Amino acid sequence: MSMEIAAWNTLYNQRHAPDDQRPFSRKTLRRIAGFARPHRRRLVVFLVLSVLGALLAVATPVLAGRVVTVITRQGAPGTIVAIAVLIAVIAVAEAVIGLFSRWLSSRIGEGLILDLRRAVHDHVQRMPIAFFTRTRTGALVSRLNNDVIGAQRAFSDTLSGVLGNAVTLLFALGVMLTLSWRITLLALVLLPVFVLPARRIGTRLARLSREAANHNSVMNTRMTERFSAPGATLIKLYGRPEEESAGFIERAERVRDIGVRTAMLQMTFVTALTLVSSLALALVYGLGGVMALGGSLEPGAVVALALLLTRLYAPLTALAGARVEVMSALVSFQRVFEVLDLTPLIRERPDARPVPDGPLSVEFRDVDFAYPSPDRVSLASLEEVAVLDARGGEPVLHGVDFRAEPGQLIALVGSSGAGKSTIAQLLPRLYDTDAGSVRIGGVDVRDLTTDSLRSAVGMVTQDGHLFHDTIRANLLLARPEAEEPEMWDALRRARLDTLIASLPDGLDTVVGERGYRLSGGERQRLTIARLLLAHPRVVILDEATAHLDADSEAAVQEALAEALAGRTSVVIAHRLSTIRAADRILVLEAGRIVERGTHGELLARDGRYAELYRTQFAEEATTVGSAGAPGGDPTPTVDPVGTPRSADAASNRPGEPVETVARVV
Numbered sequence: 249m250s251m252e253i254a255a256w257n258t259l260y261n262q263r264h265a266p267d268d269q270r271p272f273s274r275k276t277l278r279r280i281a282g283f284a285r286p287h288r289r290r291l292v293v294f295l296v297l298s299v300l301g302a303l304l305a306v307a308t309p310v311l312a313g314r315v316v317t318v319i320t321r322q323g324a325p326g327t328i329v330a331i332a333v334l335i336a337v338i339a340v341a342e343a344v345i346g347l348f349s350r351w352l353s354s355r356i357g358e359g360l361i362l363d364l365r366r367a368v369h370d371h372v373q374r375m376p377i378a379f380f381t382r383t384r385t386g387a388l389v390s391r392l393n394n395d396v397i398g399a400q401r402a403f404s405d406t407l408s409g410v411l412g413n414a415v416t417l418l419f420a421l422g423v424m425l426t427l428s429w430r431i432t433l434l435a436l437v438l439l440p441v442f443v444l445p446a447r448r449i450g451t452r453l454a455r456l457s458r459e460a461a462n463h464n465s466v467m468n469t470r471m472t473e474r475f476s477a478p479g480a481t482l483i484k485l486y487g488r489p490e491e492e493s494a495g496f497i498e499r500a501e502r503v504r505d506i507g508v509r510t511a512m513l514q515m516t517f518v519t520a521l522t523l524v525s526s527l528a529l530a531l532v533y534g535l536g537g538v539m540a541l542g543g544s545l546e547p548g549a550v551v552a553l554a555l556l557l558t559r560l561y562a563p564l565t566a567l568a569g570a571r572v573e574v575m576s577a578l579v580s581f582q583r584v585f586e587v588l589d590l591t592p593l594i595r596e597r598p599d600a601r602p603v604p605d606g607p608l609s610v611e612f613r614d615v616d617f618a619y620p621s622p623d624r625v626s627l628a629s630l631e632e633v634a635v636l637d638a639r640g641g642e643p644v645l646h647g648v649d650f651r652a653e654p655g656q657l658i659a660l661v662g663s664s665g666a667g668k669s670t671i672a673q674l675l676p677r678l679y680d681t682d683a684g685s686v687r688i689g690g691v692d693v694r695d696l697t698t699d700s701l702r703s704a705v706g707m708v709t710q711d712g713h714l715f716h717d718t719i720r721a722n723l724l725l726a727r728p729e730a731e732e733p734e735m736w737d738a739l740r741r742a743r744l745d746t747l748i749a750s751l752p753d754g755l756d757t758v759v760g761e762r763g764y765r766l767s768g769g770e771r772q773r774l775t776i777a778r779l780l781l782a783h784p785r786v787v788i789l790d791e792a793t794a795h796l797d798a799d800s801e802a803a804v805q806e807a808l809a810e811a812l813a814g815r816t817s818v819v820i821a822h823r824l825s826t827i828r829a830a831d832r833i834l835v836l837e838a839g840r841i842v843e844r845g846t847h848g849e850l851l852a853r854d855g856r857y858a859e860l861y862r863t864q865f866a867e868e869a870t871t872v873g874s875a876g877a878p879g880g881d882p883t884p885t886v887d888p889v890g891t892p893r894s895a896d897a898a899s900n901r902p903g904e905p906v907e908t909v910a911r912v913v
Contacts, residue, residue: 276581284360287359295411297349300345301345302412309556312555315331317547364399375593376592378593384631388587391584395583416559423556428545431535460510463503525557536549586627594679594680603691603696603697609690611686615683617643646840647684657816657830660833662837672818676788703782705788707789714774716758717758718758719748726778730781741810742810784815787815789819832844
């Protein structure tokens with residue numbers, strides 16, 4: 249490695265030095281060794297080759313000096329040829345060793361990246377939903393990319409670099425002392441000129457680098473938000489592109505200024521070190537030449553000393569930044585281990601069993617629940633805050649108790665924050681209860697295998713989330729082995745087949761980020777088609793039509809009728825007129841079931857449900873009246889079972905007897 253390359257590497261390592269200076273325990277080092285264990289054979293060979301390469305690097309200058317000595321002594325031509333051949337053999341050996349070392353380095357490094365990414369990715373997938381609601385996605389992705397790559401450098405670069413430089417330094421120093429201890433000691437006097445400026449300038453570069461990274465992070469966040477379809481729409485609607493541009497340019501200019509200062513600092517440092525290296529070389533030639541003329545030193549030794557000088561200063565400069573390299577790698581490992589040390593709250597029991605066959609009942613038995621506190625599910629560094637929010641752990645469900653027989657439908661209604669969506673999330677075991685139990689088919693969901701539970705329970709949420717992929721890929725997420733005719737059947741039942749068939753690419757049409765290229769109703773029907781393709785036996789609808797217009801809602805309700813037919817269903821209703829056909833309606837307030845019964849029964853009681861219904865009915869009537877004739881009748885709606893009726897027709901529906909134990913239909 250040349251002097252200039254060593255200087256640039258030292259500056260880079262100093263510039264990217266970690267702020268985290270925590271001590272590392274033996275446990276951390278043992279865990280690192282655990283990840284390295286599968287690659288230990290390649291590591292041993294790699295390290296041996298690194299040492300051998302360092303030895304060959306020192307041998308070449310010595311042989312070059314030997315050639316000069318033979319020439320000055322008028323030696324035999326055969327000796328010079330033999331030495332030249334040996335130099336050539338060493339050069340070929342260095343090239344072969346270099347290539348093989350690089351191959352081993354890549355295999356070890358990329359293998360380690362794969363192992364770490366697999367471990368982090370699979371672990372993150374087991375984390376509860378609360379983890380994802382708190383964590384910044386960019387910070388989490390950084391752990392999977394930047395920190396994992398930083399960790400693998402410990403083996404592919406740092407370990408071999410430190411060992412190779414140390415061996416080269418020792419052998420070069422030993423040979424130089426043997427040739428001339430006086431010149432060697434004088435050359436070492438200049439060592440502080442290499443090391444001290446590197447540390448001082450490196451600190452300044454690190455500060456500038458962190459400032460630039462902060463500005464870039466803010467710009468990236470702004471661009472991510474503003475360049476998404478909803479963000480771009482918002483900016484255009486409020487007409488503030490000039491202000492947005494000014495804020496962006498201000499930070500971009502600051503990054504530019506930092507870049508100029510950084511480039512000048514780096515070049516000044518490298519130029520100074522190169523100059524000092526040239527002065528040291530001049531010292532060797534000057535003093536060595538005088539000594540050679542005086543007969544106290546052979547001419548070949550002067551040449552060898554000059555060539556060995558780069559083998560001395562370059563490793564010394566590189567080793568000056570070795571601590572920073574090691575710390576950077578260890579910090580990366582530590583940040584990866586932080587994620588791996590978060591204990592998943594939802595874990596499959598060793599003796600878990602599959603969901604029972606046949607139609608399934610759903611039952612909540614005296615369920616209490618509180619969302620987990622931040623320290624149980626997140627990290628301050630992943631939320632990009634100094635300290636985790638201390639709030640959390642407040643109970644949101646209290647003694648929730650109900651049962652749905654197979655094939656029945658239950659509707660959950662209540663004020664915002666009453667606990668409806670929480671109940672929906674407990675059914676597929678996105679969270680676990682704090683007390684009581686949630687049962688499917690008579691079995692506690694905590695005793696069921698994860699795969700069988702996911703296949704038995706299907707859920708449609710109000711946002712209708714889709715991945716930026718094809719319609720085919722979004723459908724196959726539900727059942728990867730599904731054939732194309734099955735996909736078209738699901739689309740037909742979701743009232744979407746005609747639209748998809750009219751698209752130029754059909755099933756291979758890309759839906760855009762979050763499905764933004766489709767309308768709200770089309771997105772929702774596509775998620776329903778995905779649910780139908782999965783064939784779940786229990787269906788959860790979490791306000792699936794909350795944000796749709798009347799036409800889209802009617803189409804989605806028809807699709808929902810297909811999804812609910814013959815299945816045990818739990819529906820969270822935004823519009824109360826859409827759940828009048830439910831066998832049981834549960835009214836929740838502050839995490840408690842305060843009323844239960846059919847639509848007619850609850851209206852007859854004139855309680856909380858009747859209050860909610862009258863309020864919403866008045867709002868809908870006002871909206872319809874203002875849009876059409878004053879005092880006009882409400883527009884027809886479609887119940888989840890697919891039967892059109894006027895909005896007030898069901899209010900006179902004969903009530904069913906109230907049962908002591910409410911059943912979910």
